[in-house]
Amino acid sequence: MSSLFPVYARWDLSIEEGKGAWVKDSEGRQYLDFISGIAVCSLGHQYQPVKDAVAAQLEKVWHVSNLFGIRLQEEAARLITDHSFADAVFFCSSGAEANEAAIKLARKHTGKGRIATFAQSFHGRTFATMAATGQEKVRTGYGEMLPSFEYLPYNDLSALDGLTGSGYAAIMLEVVQGEGGVVPGTAAFLKKAEETCRRLGCLLIVDEVQTGIGRTGKLFAHEGLLQPDIVTSAKGLGNGFPAGAMLGKKELIPSFQPGSHGSTFGGNPLAMAAVKAVLETVLAPGFLENVKLAGSHFIQQLKAELGHLPIVKDIRGKGMMIGIECTGPVAELITELREKGLLVLPAGEKVIRLLPPINCTEEERGTALTIMKEVLGVHSKLNV
Numbered sequence: 512m513s514s515l516f517p518v519y520a521r522w523d524l525s526i527e528e529g530k531g532a533w534v535k536d537s538e539g540r541q542y543l544d545f546i547s548g549i550a551v552c553s554l555g556h557q558y559q560p561v562k563d564a565v566a567a568q569l570e571k572v573w574h575v576s577n578l579f580g581i582r583l584q585e586e587a588a589r590l591i592t593d594h595s596f597a598d599a600v601f602f603c604s605s606g607a608e609a610n611e612a613a614i615k616l617a618r619k620h621t622g623k624g625r626i627a628t629f630a631q632s633f634h635g636r637t638f639a640t641m642a643a644t645g646q647e648k649v650r651t652g653y654g655e656m657l658p659s660f661e662y663l664p665y666n667d668l669s670a671l672d673g674l675t676g677s678g679y680a681a682i683m684l685e686v687v688q689g690e691g692g693v694v695p696g697t698a699a700f701l702k703k704a705e706e707t708c709r710r711l712g713c714l715l716i717v718d719e720v721q722t723g724i725g726r727t728g729k730l731f732a733h734e735g736l737l738q739p740d741i742v743t744s745a746k747g748l749g750n751g752f753p754a755g756a757m758l759g760k761k762e763l764i765p766s767f768q769p770g771s772h773g774s775t776f777g778g779n780p781l782a783m784a785a786v787k788a789v790l791e792t793v794l795a796p797g798f799l800e801n802v803k804l805a806g807s808h809f810i811q812q813l814k815a816e817l818g819h820l821p822i823v824k825d826i827r828g829k830g831m832m833i834g835i836e837c838t839g840p841v842a843e844l845i846t847e848l849r850e851k852g853l854l855v856l857p858a859g860e861k862v863i864r865l866l867p868p869i870n871c872t873e874e875e876r877g878t879a880l881t882i883m884k885e886v887l888g889v890h891s892k893l894n895v
């Protein structure tokens with residue numbers, strides 16, 4: 512029997528090594544990893560510049576308290592504020608913590624409590640972020656939730672029109688719902704959500720824990736679509752080194768003063784060495800443009816090669832965040848893809864989710880496509 516709490520439905524496969532887009536299991540089998548630790552190792556496993564930065568920092572100092580100045584934290588934050596809407600950054604170590612900080616800041620700044628989120632959203636597993644999550648299964652069994660969260664249907668403009676009153680601290684949303692099935696918000700819906708925030712006098716929190724740091728071909732997926740007040744980041748931020756961040760506009764800075772919030776591990780030198788190397792990579796000239804082009808090319812290829820199959824209902828996504836919605840449950844397909852050497856994730860019951868390294872090669876995408884064509888093709892024949 513395992514000595515772990517069985518909170519994960521683990522696959523019978525344990526990864527011993529990873530390099531780039533490839534991992535090796537304990538039996539020495541190779542897999543093309545289009546999960547990337549759930550959009551975490553977005554630059555691939557053991558990405559050399561991140562490895563070098565962390566290795567160099569290992570020789571200097573690993574951790575110091577936030578009572579001290581931390582130069583790398585300042586530098587990482589400056590890279591973010593120089594390239595985003597944000598004027599200030601708070602570092603933490605996970606997505607839930609980043610969202611937790613966002614919820615606290617929104618409440619403190621507005622002096623109000625209500626927060627509207629969306630059905631099928633995912634914001635984390637802490638008490639506040641679980642309450643923010645629009646999925647019943649995440650909340651059941653935990654008793655009374657933190658009050659004042661309500662869930663609106665996603666991509667529904669009229670539901671936003673229905674929001675009234677002066678009690679709102681924020682509307683919180685994902686630009687592309689990740690766990691909820693790789694569902695991109697429509698431009699009209701996102702704009703309406705922003706307008707609703709202005710109408711209600713509340714803040715717009717964009718949860719970019721999964722969509723941020725180049726995943727969709729932009730540093731943040733909201734760029735060009737939304738003007739947020741707060742954005743949260745984590746997953747891809749440290750390329751495997753645990754790191755999270757909450758970004759905010761300067762009007763919010765007075766609401767987070769010494770004693771307002773904090774984290775022991777948040778922004779420590781080792782994490783910041785990784786974060787800074789990640790940011791320097793994705794912000795290098797042409798990098799994000801390549802992700803965007805390669806992503807849309809890959810989606811076109813998937814549509815061309817798989818779109819006609821009877822079990823495929825829809826292929827959608829942005830950049831390297833792609834969903835293939837099928838007509839039935841995908842669990843078996845995912846197992847077969849794995850047996851053929853391709854690791855992919857489900858999102859909900861019927862969506863195959865692809866989260867390849869954002870710098871994967873055309874050849875690697877081709878290999879994935881060949882395996883998917885084979886497995887989905889055979890299933891399409893079985894199911895007609």
Ligand SMILES: *Cc1c(COP(=O)(O)O)cnc(C)c1O
Nearest residue numbers: 605606607633634635689720721
């Ligand atoms: C994964 C995820 C989270 C939670 O992040 P953790 O690091 O697991 O706490 C929050 N929001 C979104 C959109 C996510 O995809």
